[in-house]
Amino acid sequence: MDKNKIVEVENLHVSFSLSDNVTVDAVKGVSFHIDQGETLALVGESGSGKSVTAMTIMRLPEHDGARINEGAIHLRLRSGEIVDIVKLPISRMNDIRGADVSIVFQDPMASLNPVFTVGHQIAEAIIIHQGKSPKQAEEIAFNTLQLVRVPDAERRMKQYPHQLSGGMRQRVVIAMALSCRPVLLIADEPSTALDVTIQAQILNLIRALQKEIVMSVLFITHDMGVVAEIADRVCVMQKGRFVETGSVYDIFENPQHPYTRALISAVPKLGSMTDKDKPEKFPILEFEED
Amino acid sequence: MKPLIEVKNLVTRFDLKAGLFGRVYGRVHAVENVSFDIYPGETLALVGESGCGKSTIARSIMHLDKTSSGSIKFNGKETLGVSSRNLRTFQRNVQMVFQDPFSSLNPRMTVGKAIADPMIVNKIIPKDAIPQRVQELLERVDMEKDHMNRYPHAFSGGQRQRICIARVLGLDPKLIIADEAVASLDVTIQAKVINLLMDLQAELGISLLFISHDVAVVERIAHRVAVMYLGEIVEIGDRQSIFRNPRHSYTKKLFGSVPVPDPRLRKKDSMLIADEIPSAMRAPNFIPIQLPMQQVSDTHFVREETPV
Ligand SMILES: Nc1ncnc2c1ncn2[C@@H]1O[C@H](COP(=O)(O)OP(=O)(O)OP(=O)(O)O)[C@@H](O)[C@H]1O
Ligand SMILES: Nc1ncnc2c1ncn2[C@@H]1O[C@H](COP(=O)(O)OP(=O)(O)OP(=O)(O)O)[C@@H](O)[C@H]1O
Ligand SMILES: [Mg+2]
Ligand SMILES: [Mg+2]
Numbered sequence: 001m002d003k004n005k006i007v008e009v010e011n012l013h014v015s016f017s018l019s020d021n022v023t024v025d026a027v028k029g030v031s032f033h034i035d036q037g038e039t040l041a042l043v044g045e046s047g048s049g050k051s052v053t054a055m056t057i058m059r060l061p062e063h064d065g066a067r068i069n070e071g072a073i074h075l076r077l078r079s080g081e082i083v084d085i086v087k088l089p090i091s092r093m094n095d096i097r098g099a100d101v102s103i104v105f106q107d108p109m110a111s112l113n114p115v116f117t118v119g120h121q122i123a124e125a126i127i128i129h130q131g132k133s134p135k136q137a138e139e140i141a142f143n144t145l146q147l148v149r150v151p152d153a154e155r156r157m158k159q160y161p162h163q164l165s166g167g168m169r170q171r172v173v174i175a176m177a178l179s180c181r182p183v184l185l186i187a188d189e190p191s192t193a194l195d196v197t198i199q200a201q202i203l204n205l206i207r208a209l210q211k212e213i214v215m216s217v218l219f220i221t222h223d224m225g226v227v228a229e230i231a232d233r234v235c236v237m238q239k240g241r242f243v244e245t246g247s248v249y250d251i252f253e254n255p256q257h258p259y260t261r262a263l264i265s266a267v268p269k270l271g272s273m274t275d276k277d278k279p280e281k282f283p284i285l286e287f288e289e290d
Numbered sequence: 291m292k293p294l295i296e297v298k299n300l301v302t303r304f305d306l307k308a309g310l311f312g313r314v315y316g317r318v319h320a321v322e323n324v325s326f327d328i329y330p331g332e333t334l335a336l337v338g339e340s341g342c343g344k345s346t347i348a349r350s351i352m353h354l355d356k357t358s359s360g361s362i363k364f365n366g367k368e369t370l371g372v373s374s375r376n377l378r379t380f381q382r383n384v385q386m387v388f389q390d391p392f393s394s395l396n397p398r399m400t401v402g403k404a405i406a407d408p409m410i411v412n413k414i415i416p417k418d419a420i421p422q423r424v425q426e427l428l429e430r431v432d433m434e435k436d437h438m439n440r441y442p443h444a445f446s447g448g449q450r451q452r453i454c455i456a457r458v459l460g461l462d463p464k465l466i467i468a469d470e471a472v473a474s475l476d477v478t479i480q481a482k483v484i485n486l487l488m489d490l491q492a493e494l495g496i497s498l499l500f501i502s503h504d505v506a507v508v509e510r511i512a513h514r515v516a517v518m519y520l521g522e523i524v525e526i527g528d529r530q531s532i533f534r535n536p537r538h539s540y541t542k543k544l545f546g547s548v549p550v551p552d553p554r555l556r557k558k559d560s561m562l563i564a565d566e567i568p569s570a571m572r573a574p575n576f577i578p579i580q581l582p583m584q585q586v587s588d589t590h591f592v593r594e595e596t597p598v
Contacts, residue, residue, distance in 0.1 A: 018440060046448025046479050064443060106447045106474070107392035147562065151341065151569035155306070155316070163304070163318075166389045166470065167340025189447065192473040193389065195340050195503045196547040204562050222448075222476040225549030229556055248553040259478075266477040267551050268506035274534060279333065279511045281488050282481035 001074045001082055006184055006216040007057065008033040012071035014049075014056055016064070026052040026066070028240035034184070036076075037210055039217040041227045041248070043263065044237030050220045051106055053237070054186050057218070058101060059085060059093050075100070078183050098129040102177035106188040106220075108169040111176065112161040119157025122176045129180045144175040147205050149198045167193040174202060181213050188220045203230050224267045228252060236260045258287035292366060293327035294497045295351070295384075295465055300324045300360035302343075302350045306571070319570045320346040322521040323360075323580055328465065331491060333498040335508040335529075337544065338518030343570070344501045345389055347518075348467045351499075352386050353377075364465075382412050385463040387471035389501075391450035395442040401428075402438030405457045412461060427456040430486055432479055447474045455483060459490070467499045472507070484511055505548050509533055514589075517541045521570050522580065527590030537592040 001008050014027040027049045034040045042050050052061050057073055073085035078100050085093075097103065105111050113121060122141035126132050132140065138157075145153035148171040161169055170193050177185060185206070191199045203226065209215055219230060227234060227248065234251040236244040236259065244257040255261045262285040273280065302321040305314045320343045328334045336344050349355040351362055353369070362369050364380045374381070388394040395404055405424045409415060415423060425435040431452035442450060451474055458466060466487070472480045488511060490496050502508050508515060508529075515532045517525040517540065525538040536542050572578075581594040 016444065018444060022436075024444070044476065046452070046475050047446045051446055107390070109390070109393060149567055151567035152571045155571055159306075165341040165345060171340075189474055193340060193470055193503065195338070195544065196505070196549060197543065198340055200547060200549070200557075201562070208562055222474065222480075223549075224477070224551040228551045228553040229549050231553075252551070252553055262478055263476065264551075266481055268477070268504070268510055269551075270506040270509060270545065270548050271533075272506070273509045274530070277530070279488065279513060279529070281485040282510065284481060284485065285478070287478075 001076065002033075004035045005033045005074075006036050006038075006076050007218075008072075008074045009053075009057070010072045010074075012053065012056060012073065013069040014052055014061060014066050015069055016061075016066050025240055026061075027056070029070075030237075030240075030242055032235055032242065032245065034216045034218060036216055037214045038232045039206075039210070039219055039230055041231035041234045042218060042220045042237060043222060043224070043227060043234060044243075045239070045259070046222070048237040049240045050237055051188055054188055054218055054220055055103070057085060057184075057186060058097050058103060059088075059090055060103075062090065075184070098125065098180055098182075100182060101184045101186065102180050102182035104170075104173050104177045104185070104187040104190040108166075108173045109161065111173050112169065114161055117158050117160055118164070118172045122157075122172065122179060125176050126179050140179055141175070144179045145172070147201075148172075148175045148178075149201050150175070165193075167195070167198065170194060171198070171202070178205065178209060181209070182215060184216045184218065186218045186220075189222070190219075191221065191223070191226060199226065200229075206230065224252075224264065236263065261285075262287040291329055294330050294332075294365065295328045296361070296363040296366075297327070297347070297351065298325045298361040298363075300347065300350060300362065301358040302346050302355055303358045305574075314574050317572050317574055317576065319521050319572055319576070319578060320355075321350060321357075322578055324518075324521075324523050326516055326523065326526060328497045328499060330464070330497055331495040332513045333491065333500055333511055335500045335502060335512035335515045336518060337502060337505060337508055337515065339520075339540075339544075340503070341570070342518045343521045344518060345469055348386060348469050348499065348501060351384065351467060382461060383464040384467070385458040385461055385465070386467040387451070387454050387458055387469060389469040389471075389473075391447060391454055391474065394454055395450060397442055400439055400441055401445070401453050404442070404453065405438075405460050408457060409460045414460065414462060423460065424456075427460050428453075430459070431456045432482055448476070448479065451475060452479075452483065462494070463496065465497045465499065467501070469501045470503065471500075473503070480507070487511075505545060517544065520568055522593065524593045525591070527586065527592075531587055531590040535586070535590070537586055537590075539595060541592075 010031050012030045016024045076082050123137040126137040231248045235242050238259050244260045304318040306316040308315045350357045406420050512529045516523050519540045525541045583591040
């Protein structure tokens with residue numbers, strides 16, 4: 001693997017067999033790489049395979065009955081060692097996750113335990129993965145919560161996940177992932193429940209950390225405003241395949257694939273309705289189905 | 291025309307308890323004295339900072355969070371403090387799509403059953419017409435009919451959101467509360483789902499309480515907009531005047547920070563902020579003071595602000 005690259009995925013095929021003799025081919029031959037310190041945005045249709053692609057880097061879909069039918073995932077660990085994730089025993093994934101790779105799941109409750117306070121959970125991750133003392137860990141947890149703009153961070157640490165709003169939970173999970181200072185951050189729709197001001201702060205925080213520790217980011221989002229703000233390169237996914245890959249400028253200024261074009265032109269723009277009396281439906285853009 | 295739903299002086303607070311005896315050491319003032327009406331066929335959008343109390347308003351209307359005081363009337367009749375036996379029509383007619391699509395579907399129930407069961411319980415249509423109707427609903431949210439036999443875990447985040455929407459539509463409700471209901475959909479499918487809601491609104495006069503962080507979507511679909519900050523409505527009015535003439539400093543800030551989808555306009559080296567953030571957590575003896583609303587026009591009101 002090229003020495004700039006942190007991860008390289010080659011011809012990945014992932015499928016699920018459902019009980020009734022039906023297989024879902026979720027990912028059909030996907031290849032991409034992420035350079036060190038680079039942010040790659042993964043965008044595309046709902047159900048196109050973005051989460052499955054990203055989570056396969058940590059072999060997680062297999063717990064849900066997925067099979068990797070083909071492909072390789074080369075990952076450069078913090079130690080410098082390069083491994084093919086697909087060939088590793090699944091038991092090694094626990095060490096890599098947390099130490100080298102952090103994940104922010106699309107469902108924040110997937111990484112929060114309902115019976116522990118949020119402070120406890122963030123601190124625990126720091127103690128395990130960074131070997132800090134409980135006292136230091138608590139302090140790091142508190143600082144990170146403040147940086148992700150959780151109000152009243154000290155008292156919020158003592159609360160349980162269900163006592164937080166949707167967006168606060170997302171911020172807690174982001175804090176947990178960032179406080180482990182990963183080599184690769186995989187963030188799956190981390191800002192769907194955040195308002196624009198908080199979202200901006202979190203994007204800044206990710207960028208700041210990227211400069212400090214050379215962190216690469218795989219960022220899944222459907223928000224093209226976020227893509228424009230944070231991505232170096234963009235991969236566009238539709239029905240299990242990558243239909244287009246390019247620099248963020250290419251994708252926005254010169255999209256090639258009909259779906260990418262639809263995606264760019266369908267972004268709702270603030271101020272487009274100022275002289276309309278009544279609400280209006282969205283124009284539906286037709287794009288060829290592959 | 292009379293409003294379908296009237297929320298008046300709604301207060302919802304959560305006690306923070308410590309220790310074995312549950313000593314109350316503080317309180318979250320999640321919703322403070324909130325009032326609004328929604329008319330038949332109208333969309334009221336609720337926007338505001340994350341954690342400002344939007345979901346709590348929705349959950350209070352659904353009787354899922356315990357309200358501290360206030361009134362919630364449906365078709366002119368009070369619903370708070372009424373036993374659930376006498377609330378059947380209300381409960382059928384007011385449906386919510388929850389913010390979290392992952393925990394709002396029963397993992398042991400196929401998607402088809404999840405959509406069909408509430409229709410059966412509420413006797414919406416004859417039993418033998420249900421399979422057909424389930425198919426139709428799935429297709430309308432851009433899913434396939436053979437998805438019916440799968441379990442929720444076999445779906446992506448956005449697909450689950452659409453299943454939840456299909457389930458709610460099956461009940462022919464009069465009011466749909468959509469809490470970030472299209473937030474995980476890509477713009478092309480989002481457009482289809484929102485258009486579907488708007489079509490149904492035009493056909494059947496459905497009212498919508500549309501909670502969203504996406505200000506551009508709100509500008510497109512809302513008749514009226516309420517802006518919330520720290521548990522209070524700070525500005526409310528018809529869509530055009532709110533967007534043309536935002537008055538409250540928070541509304542201005544919110545509209546001003548919407549990211550522009552253009553990588554060339556990316557902000558370079560923005561500062562990280564670490565100042566104290568205003569919080570709705572208060573001491574148990576805290577007595578909130580609410581400043582009055584000023585009238586901007588017949589249809590537009592804004593809360594006074596303490597001068598800085
Ligand atoms: N556990 C599973 N069992 C069976 N099929 C699954 C499973 N998880 C995902 N799928 C299917 O795989 C496909 C890809 O799902 P994935 O979650 O990757 O989509 P996505 O691009 O992340 O979509 P979204 O934007 O809606 O989250 C979907 O068609 C989905 O139905
Ligand atoms: N069950 C609960 N117990 C204690 N506090 C709660 C509970 N539910 C909500 N809260 C608090 O009430 C406040 C409002 O939360 P709410 O979920 O209504 O916010 P929101 O506006 O929907 O935010 P978001 O956009 O992040 O979803 C928050 O401070 C939250 O922590
Ligand atoms: Mg996904
Ligand atoms: Mg909410």
